[in-house]
Structures are given as C-alpha cells and as structure tokens.
Amino acid sequence: MNILVSIKQVPDTKVIKVNPKTNTLDRSSAPAILNPYDAHAVQEAVRLKQKHGGKVIVLSMGPPQAANAIRKCVEIGADEGYLISDKKFAGADTLATSYALYKAIEKLEKEQGIDLVLCGKHAIDGDTGQVGPGIARRMGMPPLTNVINVESVDTDNKLIRVHRKIEEGHEVIESPLPCLLTVEKTINEVEYAPLPNMLRAARYEPYVWSVDDLEDVDIKQLGLKGSPTIVGTMWPPEKSSGAEMIEGSTDEQVSRLLEVMNDTQELLAVKGGDGA
Amino acid sequence: MSIEEYKDVWVFIEQREGEIFDVGLELLGAGRELADKLEVNLCGVLLGNNVKNSAEDLYAYGADIVYVIDDPVLENYRTETYMKAVGDLVRKYKPEIFIYGATSNGKDLASAVATEVMTGLTADTTMLDINLEKRLFEASRPAFGGNIMATILCKKHRPQMATVRPKVMKKPEADFSRTGKIIEEGLGLKEEDLQTKIIDIVKSAKKSVNLEESDIIVTAGKGIKDEKGMAMVKELADTLNADLGASRDVVEAGLIGHAHQVGQTGVTVTPKLYIVIGVSGAVQHTVGMQNSDVIIAINNDPEAAIFNVAHYGIVADAFEIVPKLTAELKKALDKEGVTTNG
Numbered sequence: 001m002n003i004l005v006s007i008k009q010v011p012d013t014k015v016i017k018v019n020p021k022t023n024t025l026d027r028s029s030a031p032a033i034l035n036p037y038d039a040h041a042v043q044e045a046v047r048l049k050q051k052h053g054g055k056v057i058v059l060s061m062g063p064p065q066a067a068n069a070i071r072k073c074v075e076i077g078a079d080e081g082y083l084i085s086d087k088k089f090a091g092a093d094t095l096a097t098s099y100a101l102y103k104a105i106e107k108l109e110k111e112q113g114i115d116l117v118l119c120g121k122h123a124i125d126g127d128t129g130q131v132g133p134g135i136a137r138r139m140g141m142p143p144l145t146n147v148i149n150v151e152s153v154d155t156d157n158k159l160i161r162v163h164r165k166i167e168e169g170h171e172v173i174e175s176p177l178p179c180l181l182t183v184e185k186t187i188n189e190v191e192y193a194p195l196p197n198m199l200r201a202a203r204y205e206p207y208v209w210s211v212d213d214l215e216d217v218d219i220k221q222l223g224l225k226g227s228p229t230i231v232g233t234m235w236p237p238e239k240s241s242g243a244e245m246i247e248g249s250t251d252e253q254v255s256r257l258l259e260v261m262n263d264t265q266e267l268l269a270v271k272g273g274d275g276a
Numbered sequence: 277m278s279i280e281e282y283k284d285v286w287v288f289i290e291q292r293e294g295e296i297f298d299v300g301l302e303l304l305g306a307g308r309e310l311a312d313k314l315e316v317n318l319c320g321v322l323l324g325n326n327v328k329n330s331a332e333d334l335y336a337y338g339a340d341i342v343y344v345i346d347d348p349v350l351e352n353y354r355t356e357t358y359m360k361a362v363g364d365l366v367r368k369y370k371p372e373i374f375i376y377g378a379t380s381n382g383k384d385l386a387s388a389v390a391t392e393v394m395t396g397l398t399a400d401t402t403m404l405d406i407n408l409e410k411r412l413f414e415a416s417r418p419a420f421g422g423n424i425m426a427t428i429l430c431k432k433h434r435p436q437m438a439t440v441r442p443k444v445m446k447k448p449e450a451d452f453s454r455t456g457k458i459i460e461e462g463l464g465l466k467e468e469d470l471q472t473k474i475i476d477i478v479k480s481a482k483k484s485v486n487l488e489e490s491d492i493i494v495t496a497g498k499g500i501k502d503e504k505g506m507a508m509v510k511e512l513a514d515t516l517n518a519d520l521g522a523s524r525d526v527v528e529a530g531l532i533g534h535a536h537q538v539g540q541t542g543v544t545v546t547p548k549l550y551i552v553i554g555v556s557g558a559v560q561h562t563v564g565m566q567n568s569d570v571i572i573a574i575n576n577d578p579e580a581a582i583f584n585v586a587h588y589g590i591v592a593d594a595f596e597i598v599p600k601l602t603a604e605l606k607k608a609l610d611k612e613g614v615t616t617n618g
C-alpha cells in the first residue's frame with residue numbers, strides 16, 4: 001500500500017511576531033517547522049506501512065527551504081520526498097494550492113500508484129483546513145476529514161474504516177480506497193526518530209519539481225492568478241483599548257469590583273435568588 | 277460567468293436527526309444584516325431526511341426562502357451526497373454569498389463545494405460585512421495562530437463563500453410572525469451508487485459541565501498554584517453561582533477535568549461575566565473567551581497579556597484578594613450561611 005502524505009512547512013506561530021508598522025508577519029522572527037498536524041499524518045502513514053507494506057511518499061509545495069520539513073518526515077520514517085517549487089505557485093490560495101498538489105499527486109499516482117492520501121487537519125499558519133478536501137475533490141476521492149483513528153484497512157477488498165471527530169462524539173465511516181484522510185493530532189503520538197532515520201534524514205535530498213515537470217498543467221489555475229480569494233487588509237487582533245485598571249488597597253479594589261459587578265446586578269440577583 | 281446573475285445570501289442549516297444546530301440560526305441573524313444591506317433575499321439551505329417540517333421554523337430567524345432537499349440518503353452527513361446536493365442548488369439558483377458554520381461537517385462541505393464550483397472560500401471567519409460601493413463581501417478571520425486578523429475578498433468568482441465560527445454571531449430573537457416560502461428540490465442519488473458508508477455514530481458521554489451555556493464563568497489559571505488555590509476559586513464561583521473554567525495548564529496539572537478548559541483546544545465561551553484569575557493570557561486561551569460581555573482579570577503581573585483582552589484589570593495577589601472578594605460578595609448577595617453550608 002503506497003501512502004502519500006501532503007506536508008507543509010510553516011512558521012512556528014507560537015513565537016511569530018507582527019511588525020507593528022506594516023501589520024505584516026515578521027517571518028524571520030519565527031523558525032520554520034513541519035506543520036505539527038502533518039507530523040502526525042506521516043507517523044500514521046508509517047504505522048500503516050509497517051502493518052500493510054508499501055511505502056510512504058511525502059509531497060510539499062513551497063520554497064527550496066521546505067526541503068527541511070521533508071527531511072523531518074524522513075526522520076519519522078518517510079521513504080521518499082518530493083518538493084514542488086516554482087515562482088508560478090506563489091501567492092496561491094487554497095483552491096490554487098490544491099490544484100498544484102493534485103497535479104503532482106496525479107503524476108506520482110501514474111508513476112507508482114497511490115492507495116491513500118493523508119493530510120493534516122489544518123496548517124497552523126493559514127489555518128483554513130481547506131486544502132485536504134480540495135485535493136480529494138480534484139482526485140475524485142472521498143475525503144474523510146478530522147480522523148482520530150484508523151480502525152482497519154482491508155487491502156484485499158480495498159476498504160478503509162476510520163473514526164471521524166464530530167461535534168457530539170465521533171462517527172465510524174467506511175470508504176473504498178483510494179481515499180483521502182485529514183488527521184487530528186490525537187490520532188497518534190509522534191515517536192522519537194530512531195538513529196538510522198536521523199542519519200538518513202540529515203543527508204536526504206528530496207526530488208524537486210518545477211511547473212514544467214508536471215503534466216497538463218493549466219497555468220491560469222496556479223498561484224496568485226488561479227486564486228479566487230485575495231488577502232485584503234491585515235491588522236493585529238483587537239487589543240481592546242486595554243483594561244480599566246482598578247487600583248488602590250485590596251479593600252478599595254474589592255469595593256470597586258463589587259460596583260462593576262453591580263452592573264450585572266440583574267444577573268447576580270436572579271442567580272442569587274435561585275440559591276437562597 | 278457573469279457575476280451579476282448571482283443574487284441572494286444563503287446560509288447552510290446544519291442539523292442532526294432533525295435538530296437544527298444553533299450555528300445555523302446565528303448565521304441567519306448575521307446573514308439577515310448582509311441581505312438587508314444588499315437588498316436581496318436571505319435563504320436557508322436545509323438538507324436531510326424528514327427535515328421538511330423544520331423548514332418553516334427558519335422564517336422566524338430571518339429566512340425569506342428555504343431550499344429543502346429531503347431524502348433518506350441525506351440522513352447523515354456525507355461529503356459526497358451533501359456536496360452534490362449543494363453544488364446542484366448553487367448552479368441552479370446562483371447565490372451571491374453563501375455562509376456555513378465552521379463545524380467539522382460545515383468546513384468539510386464548504387471546502388468540497390468551493391472546489392466543485394471553483395470559487396473562493398474564507399475559513400473560520402469572525403466578522404462579516406459588505407462593501408456596498410464595490411458590492412463585495414468582506415469576510416475577516418484570525419490567522420497565524422490568532423496573531424493577525426485578515427480581511428479576505430473574492431472579487432471575480434461567485435458565490436463568495438465563508439465558514440463562520442460557532443458562537444461568534446448572536447442568535448436572533450425568533451419572530452414567529454415572519455413568513456417565507458419553501459423551494460423543494462430532488463437529490464438524484466441512490467444509496468447503491470455511493471462510495472462511503474456510515475457504520476455508526478458514537479456520541480461521547482454528556483459533559484459534566486457545558487460552559488458554552490454559562491452566564492458567569494470564573495476561570496482559574498496556573499497562578500492559583502494547587503488544590504488550595506483551586507478551592508479558593510471554587511468558593512468564589514459557588515458564591516456567584518458561576519461555572520468553573522480553567523486554562524490548559526490547570527487541566528494538565530490534574531486540578532480539574534478537560535470539560536472545563538477554555539481556549540483553542542477547549543471550549544469557546546461567551547458568558548455575560550468572565551472572571552479570570554492567574555491566567556497569563558496566551559492567545560490559545562484568549563481566542564476562547566475574548567467575546568465575553570464583561571471580562572475581569574486578576575493577576576499579580578502588571579504586564580500580563582490577559583489585561584489586553586480584559587475590560588477591568590486588577591494587579592493583585594489572588595490569594596489575598598479572592599477570599600476578600602468572596603466574603604464581600606456573600607454579604608452583598610445576602611447569601612451568608614447558604615453556600616458555606618454547601
């Protein structure tokens with residue numbers, strides 16, 4: 001069973017800073033990492049490969065530096081990595097991103113056969129969760145989103161059974177292969193890389209493809225040109241003009257607090273009434 | 277494609293077993309404002325099995341028209357069936373704007389439909405508006421882990437689509453005097469033709485608390501340190517008849533269950549009063565509580581980020597001020613003796 005995992009290199013959003021003058025993200029302020037959800041997707045692919053054989057292929061669209069994220073996947077246990085990198089991909093929204101990835105997957109599918117595609121639930125930067133379902137639609141595969149458990153894979157009958165997280169719990173759903181899953185972090189624990197993987201990863205060079213390496217590409221559907229959405233204005237999230245600070249001794253603070261809460265007196269009275 | 281052919285504002289109405297999710301009603305409220313600005317109809321899209329009877333209820337929340345497809349195959353959500361149904365409706369009736377609740381299934385559906393009809397989709401929005409001059413939908417959303425807000429536009433494709441986070445828009449008051457009309461369509465899919473099968477739906481045990489419904493929440497952060505601090509906060513909460521919230525660090529320290537966690541990986545809450553004690557104010561926490569009506573923060577660090585989202589801030593040692601506050605509140609609420617006896 002050949003499993004393709006689509007992975008993205010992202011800035012670590014926990015530490016990223018916003019440039020207050022331009023209201024844009026200062027990418028140099030944050031290290032580039034493998035999207036954490038994608039690490040779980042690779043781990044799941046490795047787990048399935050160990051059980052059912054085949055290989056794990058990772059694919060990413062991004063600048064040349066994204067090769068580092070692919071190396072991280074090799075550490076986790078991926079066999080092969082492909083990076084599609086071209087100026088023509090730049091500025092893509094999710095529709096154009098899924099188109100480019102679809103074209104690459106189509107080529108890999110022709111060359112070596114793909115039985116299952118895995119994506120993260122979302123990327124922590126763009127944070128839309130729309131790329132996975134978009135790829136599935138283009139490949140004509142059923143998308144199974146928010147997967148928390150792969151219950152079973154029946155390679156003879158080409159069936160997969162997974163648990164999808166929904167608001168009230170989870171649903172158990174069965175789909176023919178090939179299909180596409182987007183995974184939640186709870187699907188597994190990413191294991192520490194064994195030493196041989198680390199050594200292999202350190203020297204690993206992914207295959208790099210430009211637009212010209214893909215087949216039957218409609219250039220109009222790529223990058224900024226192929227993107228129906230554009231990012232208009234950006235601004236830092238509402239830092240409400242700041243809190244009104246309640247100063248003074250503890251007693252003074254407490255009595256002012258009571259006044260403030262008095263504004264919600266109606267609420268307190270009703271609630272208090274219940275209890276008494 | 278001529279953009280002018282596209283009219284009306286559509287809202288996807290998610291339901292399970294005939295029960296309509298609140299987010300759909302919230303979006304009818306938000307959609308009403310958009311439709312009024314554009315002077316067009318507001319339409320609900322209701323799919324399912326035996327759901328037709330619920331369609332008329334949607335008029336009360338602002339819908340002028342409800343598109344209904346009622347078919348046994350639509351009993352449970354599946355991408356392949358819902359995408360076909362919604363895609364057909366969009367191609368036939370051509371909405372100008374189409375919004376969906378950003379639930380698991382709402383996001384799944386919207387992403388598939390966007391690819392199917394080749395249009396733009398803005399994810400997880402929290403603010404919606406219309407630029408009337410350009411007749412453009414302005415959908416704004418947090419991105420980069422909440423570090424930035426961005427307005428996303430879709431100029432040349434229709435419908436302009438967005439998913440909207442639950443609990444961000446206000447559910448409108450129902451007005452049962454409103455009327456509207458139902459337009460029913462068929463699906464044209466048979467169970468035998470479908471690829472995916474739902475084997476089971478497993479509902480998780482009812483949560484012990486449901487903070488999403490709370491009017492008052494008192495939240496404890498790592499600043500309360502241990503069980504003793506937790507007991508102190510709980511007493512304040514009990515006095516106010518409030519529910520207890522917690523930051524992730526407090527949950528991970530085992531001081532309270534995960535159902536109490538507020539934030540990105542917990543629940544999103546919008547109480548009338550949110551009192552937050554000893555929480556530093558990481559974005560992963562504040563995304564879950566910043567839309568509360570009144571936020572009071574207590575922290576001993578004047579630089580704590582929580583003061584950026586709070587309406588009232590108190591720089592103080594929680595162990596000093598919280599017991600005093602509880603005592604004064606008990607007096608004020610004339611509840612002495614009631615809560616102390618349990």
Ligand SMILES: Cc1cc2nc3c(=O)[nH]c(=O)nc-3n(C[C@H](O)[C@H](O)[C@H](O)COP(=O)(O)OP(=O)(O)OC[C@H]3O[C@@H](n4cnc5c(N)ncnc54)[C@H](O)[C@@H]3O)c2cc1C
Nearest residue numbers: 007061093094119120122123126127128129130131398399
């Ligand atoms: C502030 C801001 C807001 C944006 N808002 C929107 C919006 O609302 N709608 C929209 O259409 N676009 C939006 N974009 C553009 C969007 O971020 C890009 O299209 C991005 O390439 C993919 O979206 P994502 O990061 O949300 O990925 P997601 O859809 O969240 O990623 C899900 C999964 O898809 C796979 N994947 C995603 N990207 C790649 C990749 N490059 N290579 C390989 N696999 C990948 C991974 O498995 C990943 O886990 C926005 C961009 C910015 C800067």
Ligand SMILES: Cc1cc2nc3c(=O)[nH]c(=O)nc-3n(C[C@H](O)[C@H](O)[C@H](O)COP(=O)(O)OP(=O)(O)OC[C@H]3O[C@@H](n4cnc5c(N)ncnc54)[C@H](O)[C@@H]3O)c2cc1C
Nearest residue numbers: 497498499523524539540541542554555556560576577594
């Ligand atoms: C992917 C991801 C998801 C996350 N999801 C969530 C989530 O859903 N919810 C969540 O809450 N967090 C979440 N987090 C964690 C979040 O980033 C913070 O680490 C967490 O919110 C910090 O908890 P805290 O404020 O209680 O603790 P701390 O950051 O340790 O803050 C303790 C605060 O207490 C104050 N303090 C100390 N002593 C006193 C005293 N005596 N009196 C008054 N104040 C005092 C300190 O000044 C400090 O500000 C997530 C993180 C990640 C990476």
